[in-house]
Amino acid sequence: MNYVMEAITGAFRLILSLDPEVFTVTLLSLRVAVSATCVAALLGIPLAYVVATREFRGKGTLITVFNTLMALPTVVVGLFCYSFLSRKGPLGFMDLLFTPTGIIIGDVILAFPLIVGLTVAAVHSVDPRAHATAVSLGASRRQASMTVLREARFGLMAALFNGFGRVVAEVGSAMMLGGNIRGYTRTITTAIALETSKGEFAFAMALGIILLTVALAVNLLFRRFQAAAR
Amino acid sequence: MDLFTLRDLRVRLGERDALDIPRLGLEEGRVIALTGPNGSGKTTLLKVLSNLLAPTSGTVLYRGRDLASLPPAQRDEVRRELGVVLQSPYLFRSTVEGNVSYGLARRGVPRAQRRTRARRALEIVGLSGFGRRPHWALSGGEAQRVALARALVLEPAVLLLDEPFANVDAVSRSVIERVLVQENRYQGTTVVFTTHDMEQAYRLADTVVTLFEGRVHEGSMENLFHGKVREGPEGPVFDTGTLVICVPPGREGALTAAVPPETILVSLSPISTSARNTLLGRVNGVRERNGTVDVTVDAGDTIVVRLTERSYREMDLKLGMQVYLIFKAEAVKL
Incomplete structure (x- = not known):
């Protein structure tokens, strides 16, 4: 018990003293998660809109596939990307393995199906009259689509925050693709795994607390947004 | 334009x-x-x-x-x-x-x-x-x-x-x-x-x-009936199931018939006339609308008749009264 308390007090000391190591790791984690979420959203939201609003053969199957991929294990994504990015892999020439970009690629693949799946559901939940109303008021096709997405903004935000939550907290893919290189590809989660195995509980605990705080902040932001957007 | x-x-x-x-x-x-x-x-x-x-x-x-x-x-x-x-x-x-x-x-x-x-x-x-x-x-x-x-x-x-x-x-x-x-x-x-x-x-x-x-x-929606045209004893009739009215020839396939309310005469007794349709019914509603009076008559189906205020007053129509509705076969729109 004593030593848990020691770890916690040590964690706060590290956070309050703005320990450069803790700071670097946190910054990288946020940078990677934000970039991956943005890229996945830019690719996923338009695709989800098309899937949700068009009728085509295999639509149901496609949605099921995305919903299944939401639970894609992070190590599987790590493994898959590793085989592509490693020296011998087809994309080996790009030298992306063990770089922050490598981690982002894995995270995009993790966040993408989540964002697509939740966005499809969000667009489905918009009243079909929204599109007709937009068109009847002179909106072009593009403007009408944007209006429907805006009407779906609760669900859209949920998709983004969930995507962000998934990638900021995952460790498997970041470990395999980033390699946990200190000061370069070490993220909060990979650092926690390493420090714990080294017995540096205070440091691991500090990072754990920061991660939870990030999750809390994101949630609070989401709640506020929902209240404002009502 | x-x-x-x-x-x-x-x-x-x-x-x-x-x-x-x-x-x-x-x-x-x-x-x-x-x-x-x-x-x-x-x-x-x-x-x-x-x-x-x-x-x-x-x-x-x-x-x-x-x-x-x-x-x-x-x-x-x-x-x-x-x-x-x-x-x-x-x-x-x-x-x-x-x-x-x-x-x-x-x-x-x-x-x-x-x-x-x-x-x-x-x-x-x-x-x-x-x-x-x-x-x-x-x-x-x-x-x-x-x-x-x-x-x-x-x-x-x-x-x-x-x-x-x-x-x-x-x-x-x-x-x-x-x-x-x-x-x-x-x-x-x-x-x-x-x-x-x-x-x-x-x-x-x-x-x-x-x-x-x-x-x-064409015309108003009042007195619009669904049914079929069939051959009657004295030429084609339109049969709604509850009402049979004589209609002009040459429109065998028609499924709807309308009788404009202005073309219907109301009489308290049967009169001999060249008009081929005479229906007996009972007054079940009266409604005034700017200058004219709509009288609804139950003659198997509900039929609306449009009268001038003056003729309505002269006839002294009351709810429940028996009346004859008279109109030409040519007045029926199929």
Whole structure:
């Protein structure tokens, strides 16, 4: 018990003293998660809109596939990307393995199906009259689509925050693709795994607390947004 | 000049013809009511006119131009002359002002100007000071008026409204009626609206287009019967199951028949006449409408007869009285 308390007090000391190591790791984690979420959203939201609003053969199957991929294990994504990015892999020439970009690629693949799946559901939940109303008021096709997405903004935000939550907290893919290189590809989660195995509980605990705080902040932001957007 | 010209218009929805209109012109600068019972195609026609539904075949000309054949950019341009209010309007998740200025924003009107124009439009529909209200804090009638303001603010050449008076409180209804008439009179806006209320249609509109089973029905919708033409002992008759009336020859396939209320004579005793239809019935309703009196008679089916106030008074008709209805076979429209 004593030593848990020691770890916690040590964690706060590290956070309050703005320990450069803790700071670097946190910054990288946020940078990677934000970039991956943005890229996945830019690719996923338009695709989800098309899937949700068009009728085509295999639509149901496609949605099921995305919903299944939401639970894609992070190590599987790590493994898959590793085989592509490693020296011998087809994309080996790009030298992306063990770089922050490598981690982002894995995270995009993790966040993408989540964002697509939740966005499809969000667009489905918009009243079909929204599109007709937009068109009847002179909106072009593009403007009408944007209006429907805006009407779906609760669900859209949920998709983004969930995507962000998934990638900021995952460790498997970041470990395999980033390699946990200190000061370069070490993220909060990979650092926690390493420090714990080294017995540096205070440091691991500090990072754990920061991660939870990030999750809390994101949630609070989401709640506020929902209240404002009502 | 006709604002809308329809030619050989057909709209199929699923298995049935929702609309089948060989020819129809709607004149510019008028108030036009589209009426008819539920499922008669009035909403479908309004959607076709609003460019929200493409006809299965045939053409819709707007100011002589076929919108379907225009390139998309030009079509959008023309479409923006139309102000459309759909049935049970959808309000965007925004404030009232956000809703009213929606179309202006899509047209690139600067923010300050949007605000002033939205305020003016809200004033017209009697909702000054509602601008900041959220979309969900409105009654049905208020929502309908916001939707009307949202179309008015665009200063359209035509206002197209689907059942603007359905599910609306009395105050909102009179506001909407007033606004439609004013827009038509002072702005020259052509107003096209659907309603199932015949009386309202005749009161507000210069032109009433009555639809029945997807077709334009000549004359009014009163005394409209479903049935079949068959051969009777003295020529063709129209049989509704409860009523048999003599009809002019040559329209064997007809499924509906209408008897204009003005063409029916009422008599308290049977009279000998060249008219082939004499029906015995009982008066079960009397209604006054500007200068004339509508008497409804149960003669197997309910039949409306339109009398002048004077002849109504002279005949001294009372509820429950037995009367004879007399009309020519030629008066029946098949």
